[in-house]
Amino acid sequence: MNNRSASNSIETNKISEIFSNQKAFIAFLTAGDPSLDKTEEFILAMDAAGADLIEIGIPFSDPIAEGPVIEAANERALSAGTTTDAIFEMVARVRTRTAIPLVFLTYMNPVFVYGVERFFTACQKNGINGIIIPDLPFEEKGEILSVAQAHDVDVITLIAPTSQDRIQMLAREATGFIYLVSSLGVTGVRSEIKTDLAAIVSDIRAVTQTPVAVGFGIATPEQATTISKLADGIIVGSAIVRLIAEHGAASTPILTDYVRKMKAALV
Amino acid sequence: MSKGKYGIHGGQYTPETLMNAIIEVEKAYEHYKNDPAFQAELTELLNDYAGRPSRLYYARKMTADLGGAKIYLKREDLNHTGSHKINNVLGQALLAKKMGKTRLIAETGAGQHGVATATAAALMGFECEIFMGKEDTDRQALNVYRMRLLGATVHVVTSGTMTLKDAVNETFREWTTRIDDTHYVLGSVMGPHPFPEMVRDFQSVISKEAREQILKKEGKLPNAVIACVGGGSNAIGAFYNFIPDAEVRLIGCEAAGCGVDTEQHAATIARGSLGIFHGMKSYFCQDEYGQIAPVYSISAGLDYPGIGPEHAHLHDTKRAEYVPITDDEAVAAFEYLSRTEGIIPAIESAHAIAYAMVLAPTMKPEEIIIVNVSGRGDKDVAAIARYKGENIYE
Numbered sequence A: 001m002n003n004r005s006a007s008n009s010i011e012t013n014k015i016s017e018i019f020s021n022q023k024a025f026i027a028f029l030t031a032g033d034p035s036l037d038k039t040e041e042f043i044l045a046m047d048a049a050g051a052d053l054i055e056i057g058i059p060f061s062d063p064i065a066e067g068p069v070i071e072a073a074n075e076r077a078l079s080a081g082t083t084t085d086a087i088f089e090m091v092a093r094v095r096t097r098t099a100i101p102l103v104f105l106t107y108m109n110p111v112f113v114y115g116v117e118r119f120f121t122a123c124q125k126n127g128i129n130g131i132i133i134p135d136l137p138f139e140e141k142g143e144i145l146s147v148a149q150a151h152d153v154d155v156i157t158l159i160a161p162t163s164q165d166r167i168q169m170l171a172r173e174a175t176g177f178i179y180l181v182s183s184l185g186v187t188g189v190r191s192e193i194k195t196d197l198a199a200i201v202s203d204i205r206a207v208t209q210t211p212v213a214v215g216f217g218i219a220t221p222e223q224a225t226t227i228s229k230l231a232d233g234i235i236v237g238s239a240i241v242r243l244i245a246e247h248g249a250a251s252t253p254i255l256t257d258y259v260r261k262m263k264a265a266l267v
Numbered sequence B: 001m002s003k004g005k006y007g008i009h010g011g012q013y014t015p016e017t018l019m020n021a022i023i024e025v026e027k028a029y030e031h032y033k034n035d036p037a038f039q040a041e042l043t044e045l046l047n048d049y050a051g052r053p054s055r056l057y058y059a060r061k062m063t064a065d066l067g068g069a070k071i072y073l074k075r076e077d078l079n080h081t082g083s084h085k086i087n088n089v090l091g092q093a094l095l096a097k098k099m100g101k102t103r104l105i106a107e108t109g110a111g112q113h114g115v116a117t118a119t120a121a122a123l124m125g126f127e128c129e130i131f132m133g134k135e136d137t138d139r140q141a142l143n144v145y146r147m148r149l150l151g152a153t154v155h156v157v158t159s160g161t162m163t164l165k166d167a168v169n170e171t172f173r174e175w176t177t178r179i180d181d182t183h184y185v186l187g188s189v190m191g192p193h194p195f196p197e198m199v200r201d202f203q204s205v206i207s208k209e210a211r212e213q214i215l216k217k218e219g220k221l222p223n224a225v226i227a228c229v230g231g232g233s234n235a236i237g238a239f240y241n242f243i244p245d246a247e248v249r250l251i252g253c254e255a256a257g258c259g260v261d262t263e264q265h266a267a268t269i270a271r272g273s274l275g276i277f278h279g280m281k282s283y284f285c286q287d288e289y290g291q292i293a294p295v296y297s298i299s300a301g302l303d304y305p306g307i308g309p310e311h312a313h314l315h316d317t318k319r320a321e322y323v324p325i326t327d328d329e330a331v332a333a334f335e336y337l338s339r340t341e342g343i344i345p346a347i348e349s350a351h352a353i354a355y356a357m358v359l360a361p362t363m364k365p366e367e368i369i370i371v372n373v374s375g376r377g378d379k380d381v382a383a384i385a386r387y388k389g390e391n392i393y394e
């Protein structure tokens, strides 16, 4: 079922549809870096350049799963006065222009303190399709799961190189897509990804049809090609955030160019 | 299923990358806590190496001066390395050894937990890396050098507010990066399960001893037990074996910095609200959007925006009380204990002394207060001199 959305906003595509007949390119950026108006512009530009899903980071004061690049983006966004309410308003504006699936990435505390019911009601109203919460493991997902489901928001499952005997337990209940974390450590661009991703993907495939996208450390078209052979899609965060850090308000053409190249590299 | 709950608090809100590591610690701890050989080895370390049991000292002059309840000081400051932190560290380091780990990492605020961890690492042959906020490496410079002397690498954390919370963030990040050979020695009763329970068990030796000591000396239980609260490990250690004794008041002293009516405090119970952070559901100083607040205290060890989940529950059930103590009150108590009893307490512990100074005169002479002196104040001397406007070299 599609998201019910606010008046004059566009019916959104289902997350799973982006993986049918193609490899998906998922782009991450931090909301409010350098401003919410620019975030809106960047999302639409990356959509037009071929991104299949946008992950929107709700900035948090203490993002413990992030490396220095995204951590700095969180600090810039919060210093600029970005709030959860203002992010919802920005999403509503984006939704009048595009059907691309939108997924939030944030930490448990901003959702919990906003109020779980209130948060997911606002997600549904403004056209958010999923949520990724790095500090909400399988054991604690009861904190939000039923409420998120009632509002048609997929709670995206993360699987890590250390998940081992947990992989199938996690994968079995996954909806939307599975976020396969490529490497140990925090987010950040990596020159080499050593995890045996193929083995993890095959463990996942044994129990679910839910598509698998790989993220953490992917930056170059070469990496995009290699990784996309193993999975249904790739997720790029730090490389995009780094471009925004470098080019600020003038990032739009650079992001357009980058997303085009990355999307073209998927096989 | 969610584990490690204290009422509505606690849990395991940890990234998936660390879940197996945490489950491994949990399983190892479940096994070894009931293993007599492990417990015997730990007791030997605590006694022969760390100098336990710590004394329960009757503060005769302070009692006479304040003119009320009899005041006893539980002397955790006399432990090897100078604070209660060693109780927990020896337990976790021994567990890490049994788990086959070769490297210890830890956060530290005042530097006492970092020093204790570096000490255990030197003793038991671990590699050791300590994370400490830049504010704290500046104000507790002596402890930074102690850690280096002991062979540890000290990483200066420059993210966020550059204090204890940011040191915890950075240590979690480090653990996510290197798990196989590494144990994270969390320094307080916080973080995801099993840390709050395990650290509490290792610290509960404080109240196990204190309860026996006071019964032997006075033939009765104390009327109140007072301890300072950062994450809450010395306080839970001092409270734990008195929890079933309903007539014993348990009082935790939070850092009120410049005052709970200012922006500059770390008084989580007085001013915080329910949240989920650093692996646990508990109370935190934060804004309406769940952004963690930049807290402040003169005491680096209490300068933390949260509180351990068991304390949050003791507060909810009203079994324990929590009171805010300002910088000024703590500094006055620091000087008072130094001059009155010849004991220089850690500035953290001075928060507990300060409340004893308020409470004792309101009580009767036959009543008894135990104050946990969680650490000694050598590390704070230069900072207190600066606070008083005197610039001395450490």
Ligand SMILES: Cc1ncc(COP(=O)(O)O)c(C=O)c1O
Binding pocket: B083, B084, B109, B110, B111, B112, B113, B187, B188, B189, B228, B229, B230, B231, B232, B233, B234, B235, B300, B301, B302, B346, B348, B349, B374, B375, B376
């Ligand atoms: C002497 C001393 N007391 C108390 C604390 C606060 O920690 P906790 O609340 O876990 O006892 C510290 C922390 O650095 C400390 O060094």
